[in-house]
Amino acid sequence: MKTRNQSGFTLVEIAIVLVIIGLLLGGVLKGQELITQARIKNVINDLNGIPAAIYAYQDRYRALPGDEKAAATPRWAGVHGGDGNGVICGTYNGTAAATTGSGASCTGENESTLLWQHLRSAGLVTGAGSSAEMPQNAVGGFTGIQAGAFGLPGHVICTSNLPAKIASSIDAQLDDGAPNTGSIRGAKATLNAAAGGTASSDTGYVDDGSQLYLICKAI
Template identity: 50%
Template sequence: MPRKQDGYTLIEIAIVLIIIGLLLGGVLKGQELITQAKIRNIINDLNGVTTAIQTYQDRYRALPGDDPAAAGRWQDSGGNTLTTVATNPGDGRFDGAYGDNTAGAPGAAQETLLFWQHLRLAGFIPGPASGPGSGNPPANAAGGLTGIQTRGMGFNGNIVCLSNLPDKVAIAVDGALDDGNALIGQIRAKHQTGPSPIEDPVSNTAPGTTDAYVETGNNQYLLCKSL
């Protein structure tokens, strides 16, 4: 007499497939929620820098980092006089590059470093206002840097730049705040081909030409917005 073979019924297989589908749907939905949260937070990062600059200008009649009166207005936590803006103070431009930090900046008086210290001293952004790291740019919502500089990406004026943005996030932010075109407009982008947060951490070279968006799921972009 032939032996009966055990196996799954069609109903059991259908139930397993439904469970797998629900699990996959939950994972994909969770990833999409994370992406949407990053998009909102990056937009908030950009708007927050713009608002902080405008508020500082309204109060002190100068750009943070380029403020010639800052050293006479504040002292560090030890009561010492702050570093004075050394290069063209009050000219409305930022000397340095968006990725400058206390370890890699050309000089202690880089305006791109003093920018963050002045905003912290004024109480407009959180972080240490004196000592090591007081001028370092903050991290953005994508884990890269938020920095400022003058010129780059085809802009001649002051810009705010955010690094390490996933392609989907960069495209969505550009589309929400500008024209969705990485090559033109008030928001432009450059494909990051090197490690984060900046491609050249030694010389902190300014972002140059722009690159069109290519959504692969793996690309990262440096996004810069005109101030």
Template identity: 55%
Template sequence: MKRQQSGFTLVEIAIVLVIIGLLLGGVLKGQELITQAKIKNVSNDLTGITAAVYSYQDRFKSLPGDDPNGSTRWSDTDAVSATNKGNGKIDSNEQSLFWQHLRKAGFVAGEIKSGSPLNAVGGQIEPVQTALAIGGLSICTHNLPAKIAEALDVQIDDGKPNTGTVRAAVETSASVVTTAPTITGYTDDGSTLYVLCKQL
């Protein structure tokens, strides 16, 4: 008596492999779409905040946060020492006022005293004076994976983290250094995060 051996045919194995390939391709394509959406959101944040700052300056003739008339214009804005008000810079004690003034003027959405907004990957967005050796005021966005930071640098500037109007440094803490970045390229190792600053 002959026993029939059970198993899969080559056609069945081929069909399973094709299905697995399609599933993997779909997952990878989905991840790429998510990354592209995050890049677009962070880019829109930088563009929108830049436009908001210029609109504020056009309307009130000073930088948000540095506006000497901000506390009288809006009664519930936090009081900050007036020693550096109106000097054309966002000093460290004026960063919270920066967002309050933009929100009070209607240029940025959000709760008036909710602090710095977050980018698409959960990193803080903040105004920084002379960030990464960029002259003047910059908008910096934190905790960006290399793929997103590099794509933004290429899209907005020259793609090099240590030159141009967009610069980046490896994320080390919540504060941005004012010295020039020492990196010459982005490392996409899945764990290195960057802070990217765009000059206004």
């Protein structure tokens, strides 16, 4: 009686398959790392570029964007002015209508929204001049300006929804790498959360694959 030989993979064939799988996995991981690095660079550009636009506006008009009274019509049609008190009232993630400034008490969000109208009208950031839409960062979070956050005095720029790997890399590249000290501070946060006034209790960034961070930088 004849026995049938069972064919299978040789060691060489298995080795070739494993090499191919390794190359594919390496390519995927490398691609993910390139995407992450691109996002880090994009957020850093926002943290540096938006304050530069604010300084340029101050140099040109001798006033803060969002807070300037004279930015209203007739200088720019459809654009409103702030109260001129030297403070950009409101929160970095403000969603209030871009009408008049919120007043000396800074209880509203109008001026942090008006800021984008003023910068766009001046041609210092992209977009239609009358648009007060807040720009998004590279991971879909909000980026904006407010007065003080996490114990940082003066005006700050904040950006939200950052994975720990991105937040920690930005902090390490631009500051001291710690979320509770230095000129960049951050905290664990939910989607587009508000930036509190008290110092962060987080001493490090926890990269567990799901935790998001909000960071703010002094300008």
